[in-house]
Amino acid sequence: MPVSNRFQHVWSYYQSKAPEVFRGSAFRLRYLTRYLKKGQRVLNVGIGGALFERFCQPLGVDVISMDPDWISLHNHSDETGFASIAGRLENLPFADDTFDAVVVSEVLEHLTSELTRSGLFEIRRVLVYGGEIIGTVPCEENLADGVVVCPECGEVFHKVGHLQSFDTAKMSALLRSVFFQANCFERAFMAKGNVGPKESAIGFIRNLLVLAGLLTREKHIVFRAKKTPFKGSHRSSFPRRNYAAGKRLALFLPSLAGGGAERRMLNLATEFAKKGYTVDMVVSKAEGVHLGSVPTNVRVVDLGASRPLMAVPALARYLSTEKPRGLLATITSANMAAVWASQLAAVKTRCVICEASNLSTELRYSPAHNRFLMPLLIRHFFPKADAIVAVSHGAADDLARVTGILRQSIRVIYNPVVSPVLLAKSRKPVHHRWLQNGRVPVIVGMGRLTHQKNFEALIRAFAIVRERVPSRLIIMGDGEQRPRLEKLCDSLGIADEVDLPGFVANPYPVLSKASLFVLSSRWEGLPWVLIEALACGTKVVAADCPSGPREILDNGAYGQLFPVGDVPAMAAAMTRSLTGEFVALDPTNRLDLFSLEANSACYLDLLLGQSPEAHRTGPRSSGMRG
DSSP states (O other), X not given: OOHHHHHHHHHHHHHHHOGGGGTTBHHHHHHHGGGOOTTOEEEEEOOTTSHHHHHHGXXXXXXXXXXXXXXXXXXXXXXXXXXXXXXXXXXXXXXXXXXXXXXXXXXXXXXXXHHHHHHHHHHHHHEEEEEEEEEEEEXXXXXXXXXXXXXXXXXXXXXXXXXXXXXXXXXXXXXXXXXXXXXXXXXXXXXXXXXXXXXXXXXHHHHHHHHTTOOOSSEEEEEEEEOOSSXXXXXXXXXXXXXXXXXXXXXXXXXXXXXXXXXXHHHHHHHHHHTXXXXXXXXXXXXXXXXXXXXXXXXXXXXXXXXXXXXXHHHHHHHHHHOOSEEEEESHHHHHHHHHHHHHSSSOOEEEEEEOSOHHHHHHTSOHHHHHHHHHHHHHHGGGSSEEEESSHHHHHHHHHHHOOOGGGEEEOOOOOBOHHHHHHHTSOOOOGGGSSOOSOEEEEESOSSTTTTHHHHHHHHHHHHHHSOOEEEEEOOOXXXXXXXXXXXXXXXXXGEEEEEOOSOOHHHHHHOSEEEEOOSOOSXXXXXXXXXXXXXXXXXXXXXXXXXXXXXXXXXXXXXXXXXXXXHHHHHHHHHHTSSOOOOOTTGGGGGBHHHHHHHHHHHHHTOOGGGGOOOOOOOOOOO
């Protein structure tokens, strides 16, 4: 039975034969009515037990209910007299600009990611300009906990038809990719049939416990997003908020060397400047291959220090003199320096710090005194920042585990990688001789030639692969291990099939024409290059290193994973991809999680102090629509 039909049967059963399951949604649905106003025309998607319609009646809100199950609509309409219509979210049976608000509570988790995105565009279409989508989804639900097996046919499915799990970062990024403004936060709703003063008081106490990270059950993500108020505007052209003029933002990092952290800051600087902010790229020392890539409308401020911790006095003077509204730092040493400088400065600047790697693994390869001292310093000083960000859930979990910082205080914002600029660059002509005719498969690696990236293992795996599949290898990047890698290629007799061209300013045409991209790293935070390869439409295989590849590839659905440093396993995965034995899912929708526009907006909100709870992540919960 197709997925949609199977789950339609599940919901027909609940709505027609077991409607008591919806009584516990009263507290949640009553809460959503606070965002509605008298006289508004509202569409409620998913009628459930018709509780929402009853709550709206005394408010003077004109509600029309839509549900794919016409029998449920018929039963409730006969009982209550509410207006209703049968229909599906991905194809709304309404004209453009019809509703002031659309309510979607506990519905999106029942749809595939493709139908969810189609449904959001449909909602935007039927909303008036400035209209709002309001709703909830379960927060970080563990879908495996709800899986059941049919005793008759043996089919495996989710007992209440949930197909997706959301967290605040994912939900915020999804909404921002479609709507003008978006806000997400977590709340715990009691399963109560009645709503009164007693229940409201209990709910208030419970949500204090949620904010403190002490309550992990019955949590939901409440979301609101607005359609642009400017008629005829498109998402890429209309203004977001009118708070950019005259406001300065500062981005601080050690240098502009050729790594993912540096590209993150360059992308954010470009996006912030595009929105009208005055942006300073503040560096301990103005050096690195990306120095020439800084946009002309972004000022480079050179603090003239050999390392970030030596730059603290100069950074404090900069903050006191230039008075930026927000300071964003990345890389551990720069994060520590940013916190100290913001404490010393004569003015208050919002300080946001971003951990971009897996701290425990970084410390394992650090001097002994760092392994002992750094976790203590981080635990004491990082919480003094206005916000702590990690680039992946794995990196956030590791940071909390190593330092003792509360996990609930660490936001997760994925790398802002995918943008129209990247896609345009990937379509540029490729000049590498091996990629001109496409007769011989070309495998690509990319990154600094350092111990962390483990290109030695990639070269050894390639030596095995070429014995089975004639192929070539390009590794883009530069670093201290170049002589060692070149010597290894000579010793394996593959120097003529391996090219180390050094740093490549625009690697995307090479990625887009390659047959396969391989990430061989020992550790990462959220590997930038892996996302870039997916965006260029390239097949990928990746080391299952801490942390990031498993999150990006959704446990191997979008590319194979192999154990870190396991050369035979790496070679086998590469061979399966080159021969077509392994076929990955299409990553198009997955890449929305890593969009520049959505994730730069998350950083901007933190720097400006806008809706801080919109990016908090938390423990898992579950729930049902209705």
